Amino acid sequence: MKITNIETIALRDNADGNVTSWNPAYGNSKDDTPASTGGYDITIVRVFTDEGITGIGQCESPSLIIDAIIKSSLGLENLLINEDPTQVRRLWQKMYNSTGVFGRRGVVIAAIGAIETALWDITGKYQKKPIHELLWKSFTTSASITETKKEVTPYATVYPPGNNLEEMESRINFAISKGFKAIKIEEWPGQFANVDLETDVSVIKKARSILGDNRDLMIDVQNKWVDVGQALETIKYIEEFSIYFIEAPLPADNIYGYKKLVESTDIRIAAGDWGFTTRHEFIDLLSIGKLDVVQPSSVRAGGLEEILYIAENAYKFGSLCVPHTWCHVIGLAAELHLAAIVPNMPYFEFPLAFPKTPLVTDLLIPKINILENGNIEVPNRPGLGFDLNEDVIKEYGVDPY
Numbered sequence: 086m087k088i089t090n091i092e093t094i095a096l097r098d099n100a101d102g103n104v105t106s107w108n109p110a111y112g113n114s115k116d117d118t119p120a121s122t123g124g125y126d127i128t129i130v131r132v133f134t135d136e137g138i139t140g141i142g143q144c145e146s147p148s149l150i151i152d153a154i155i156k157s158s159l160g161l162e163n164l165l166i167n168e169d170p171t172q173v174r175r176l177w178q179k180m181y182n183s184t185g186v187f188g189r190r191g192v193v194i195a196a197i198g199a200i201e202t203a204l205w206d207i208t209g210k211y212q213k214k215p216i217h218e219l220l221w222k223s224f225t226t227s228a229s230i231t232e233t234k235k236e237v238t239p240y241a242t243v244y245p246p247g248n249n250l251e252e253m254e255s256r257i258n259f260a261i262s263k264g265f266k267a268i269k270i271e272e273w274p275g276q277f278a279n280v281d282l283e284t285d286v287s288v289i290k291k292a293r294s295i296l297g298d299n300r301d302l303m304i305d306v307q308n309k310w311v312d313v314g315q316a317l318e319t320i321k322y323i324e325e326f327s328i329y330f331i332e333a334p335l336p337a338d339n340i341y342g343y344k345k346l347v348e349s350t351d352i353r354i355a356a357g358d359w360g361f362t363t364r365h366e367f368i369d370l371l372s373i374g375k376l377d378v379v380q381p382s383s384v385r386a387g388g389l390e391e392i393l394y395i396a397e398n399a400y401k402f403g404s405l406c407v408p409h410t411w412c413h414v415i416g417l418a419a420e421l422h423l424a425a426i427v428p429n430m431p432y433f434e435f436p437l438a439f440p441k442t443p444l445v446t447d448l449l450i451p452k453i454n455i456l457e458n459g460n461i462e463v464p465n466r467p468g469l470g471f472d473l474n475e476d477v478i479k480e481y482g483v484d485p486y
Contacts, residue, residue, distance in 0.1 A: 086134050086135065086136045086138065086169060086170060086171065086207075086211060087134060087135050087166075087167045087168065087169065087170075088132060088133070088134055088165045088166055088167065088168050088169075088170050089133045089134060089135050089166070090133050090162065090166070091130060091131070091132050091133070091155050091156075091161065091162045091165065091200065092130070092131045092132075092133070093128065093129070093130060093148055093151050093152035093155055093156070093485050094127075094128070094129040094130070094131060094148075094478060094482065095126075095127070095128060095129075095148035095149075095152075095482065095483050095484065095485045095486060096125075096126070096127040096128075096129070096444050096448075096477070096478070096481040096482055096483065097124060097125070097126055097127075097481060097483045097486075098124055098125040098442045098443065098444050098481055099124045125412060125438075125442045125444045125445070126147075126148070127143070127412075127413065127444050127448070127481075128143065128144050128145070128146055128147070128148040128151050128199075128485075129141060129142070129143050129199075129415065129473070130142045130143065130144065130151070130155070130196070130199040130200055130202075130203055131203065131473075132165075132170060132200060132203040132204060132207060134170055134207060136211075138170075138207050138210050138211055139203075139206075139207065140170070140202070140203035140204060140205070140206030140207035140208075140210070140468065140469075141202070141203050141206055141415055141469065141471075141473060142198070142199035142200055142201065142202030142203040142206070142388075142415060142419075143199055143202070143384050143413045143414075143415035143416050144192075144195035144196055144198060144199040144384045144385065144413075145195065145382065145384040145385055145411070145413055145416075146192045146195045146196070146385075147192075147486070148485035148486060149485040149486050150192055151192070151195070151196050151199070151485070152485040154184075154188070154192065154193055154196040155196060155200075159187075161180055161184070161196060161197065161200060164179055164180055164183055165179075165180075165200070170204050170207045170208065170211075171204075171207070171208040171211060171212075173201060173204045173205055173208060173390075174390065176200075176201075176204060177197065177201050177204075177387075177388060177390070180197045180200065181194075181197060181387075184197070190362050190363070190366065191360075191362060194362040194363055194385070194386070194387045195362070195384065195385045195387075197387055197388065198362075198383075198384070198385065198386060198387040198388035198391065199384070199388075200388075201387070201388030201389060201390070201391075202383075202388055202389055202415070202416075202419050202469075205219065205220075205388075205389055205468070205469075206468040206469045207468065208468070209467045209468030209469070210467045210468040212467070213467050214467060215422065215463075215464055215465050215466060215467060215468070215470055216389065216419075216422040216468060216469060216470075217233055217421075217422035217423070217425040217426050217463060218233065220389065220390070220393065220422065220423075220426060221233050221425075221426040233425045233426055233463070234424065234425045234426070234463060235425075235462065235463055236456065236458075236460035236461065236462055236463065237421055237424035237425055237430075237433070237460060237461055237463055238266060238267075238424075238431065238432055238433075238459065238460050238461075239265065239267075239432065239433055239434065239435035239455070239459075239460075239461055240265065240266070240267035240268065240269055240301065240303060240407075240432040240433070240434060240435065241260040241263070241265040241267070241268050241269070241435050241436075241437045242269045242270075242305075242411065242434055242435070242436055242437060243256050243257055243259075243260055243268055243269070243270050243437050243439075244270075244271065244411075244436070244437070244438055244439070245271075245439060246270045246271065246272070246288075246292075247439075250287070250288070250291050253270070253288070253291065253292065253295075254291065254295050256437070256439060257270070257292060257295045257296065258295065259437070260437055261295075261296070261300070263437075263455050263459075264455050264456065264457055264458060264459040265300070265435070265455070265459050266300055266301065266459040267300055267301035267302070267303065267329060267432055268292070268296060268300060268301070268302060268303070269302075269303035269304065269305055269332070269434070270288070270292055270302075270303075270304060270305070271304065271305040271306070271307060272284065272285060272288045277304070277305075277306045277307070277309050277310070277319075282318065282319060282322065285319055285323075286319075286322045286323060289302075289304060289323045289326050289328070290323075290326060292304075292326075293326040293327065298327075301329035301432075302326065302327065302328055302329060303328065303329050303330050303331075303332060303355075304323075304328060304331055304332065305332040305333060306331060306332065306333055306334045307333055307359075308333045308334075308335060308336050308337055308359065309334075310334050310335055311335075311336070312335070312339075312342065313335070313342050313345050313346050313349070316334045316335060316346055317346070317349055317350065320350050320352060324350070324351070324352060328352045328353075329353065330352065330353035330354065330355040330377065330378050330407070331352055331353070331354055331355065332355045332356065332358070332378075332380065333355070333356050333358065333359060334346060334354060334356075335356075337356065337359055337360045337361070338360075340369055340370065340373050340374040341373065341374075343356060343370070343374035343375070343376060344373060344374050344375045347374070347375045347376065347377060348375065353377035353378050353405070354376055354377050354378070355376065355377065355378035355379070355380055355407065356370060356374070356376055356378075356379070356380060357370055357376070357379045357380040357381055357382075357386075357409070358380040358381075358382045358385070358409035361381070361385075361386070362385060362386050362387050362391075363386065363387045363391055364391060364394040364395050364398060367379055367381060367386075367395045367398065367399075368398055371398055371399060371402045371404060372402070375402075376404055377404055377405065378404060378405045378406070378407050379395060379396075379399050379404060379405070379406050379407075380406075380407055380408060380409045381395045381396075381406065381408055381409070382408065382409040382410060382416070383408050383409070383410050383413070383416035383417070383419045383420050383423070384410055384413040384415075384416040385409075389419055389422070389423060392406070392408060392423055393423065393426075393427065396423075396427045396429060396430060399429060400428065400429045404429070405429050405430070405431060406427060406429055406430050407430065407431070407432050407433060407434075408420050408423065408430070408433045408434065409434050410433070410434050410436070411434060411436055412436045412438050412442075412444070412445050414436075414445055414448050414449055414453060415448075415449070415469070415471070417433075417434075417435065417436070417453060418449060418453065418464070418469045418470065418471050419469065420433040420434075421433075421453075421461060421463050421464060421470075422463070422464075422469070424463075425463040435455075435461075443477050443480075443481065444477065444481060447474055447477050448473065448474055448477050449471040449472070449473065449474065450471065450472045450473070450474050451471065453471075
């Protein structure tokens with residue numbers, strides 16, 4: 086079996102409201118300016134073979150850039166044509182080595198990761214085995230589990246949580262009604278640290294009162310606390326609300342600040358979803374930053390096995406690995422397989438986006454459903470265990486942009 090070509094699929098839903106495809110800079114406005122681009126942008130990679138088996142992956146990057154990385158004369162497609170797609174590790178290393186001059190980090194790694202996920206999807210389909218079984222048998226951790234999990238546990242990111250406390254209560258209650266055991270929020274509008282400390286505390290207090298004592302609460306600061314002092318001043322007032330972790334409290338590059346913050350509070354400090362790729366960057370977050378939780382993104386970090394390496398390193402440092410994916414449901418499907426075999430992955434992200442979009446709810450067949458106990462069943466179907474909904478692709482497909 087050989088790779089014949091690679092396709093970039095761009096999808097766009099011009100949904101109303103403040104939604105998902107946004108840049109943190111949009112959140113700096115203190116007026117009513119929307120803090121997003123006002124739509125959902127999805128970038129999918131599909132790998133084709135001469136035996137008719139295809140695989141899919143996804144990356145959280147602009148589709149035009151990903152398409153250029155894949156299709157240019159020095160791009161990834163030319164590296165992979167006529168290669169055996171089941172030799173996933175060798176092909177990952179070939180892509181990584183060959184793009185080292187212009188892409189050892191960032192968006193090139195996101196493209197490599199999307200292709201790697203697609204290659205595992207093909208390999209699973211070819212061998213008639215689910216990805217988690219292939220990975221589990223070939224990759225063991227320091228705390229290797231003896232059986233793969235049948236169910237795994239997501240946390241729900243409620244985004245945006247609403248324009249006021251009443252709207253936030255409605256949306257969190259919606260998440261509770263779905264059975265989620267843990268909820269993550271970020272204040273909206275304005276985001277944490279953009280309004281005032283009193284508002285930040287009131288949002289967190291209200292969220293905890295809605296959730297009660299039996300569900301975990303995470304908060305996402307989106308790198309908005311400018312320094313450790315501001316972070317600790319806020320943490321002093323929210324420690325009583327039993328925060329499971331605080332995500333991205335400081336600017337991403339302030340690794341020594343993260344170290345000081347971790348040493349100064351009992352609340353878990355998490356980071357890694359924004360701007361960090363591959364095990365080589367995450368080792369700094371663990372060894373220098375001393376993070377309690379690393380958050381590699383299944384649509385940014387470099388692929389499934391990269392997250393396994395990151396999780397393994399986290400385990401050695403006594404830390405958790407809780408992957409990010411947001412509204413990228415192929416990435417979510419990949420995380421089901423990871424959570425089935427990684428011992429220090431108690432949660433992974435599940436999107437509850439407002440307003441809803443078929444690009445999240447209907448993109449995959451079958452749909453990813455939450456069980457009554459708040460878990461998700463790990464797919465036992467070959468590969469990722471999901472196919473693209475071609476009706477959604479047809480309706481929302483656009484040229485890469």
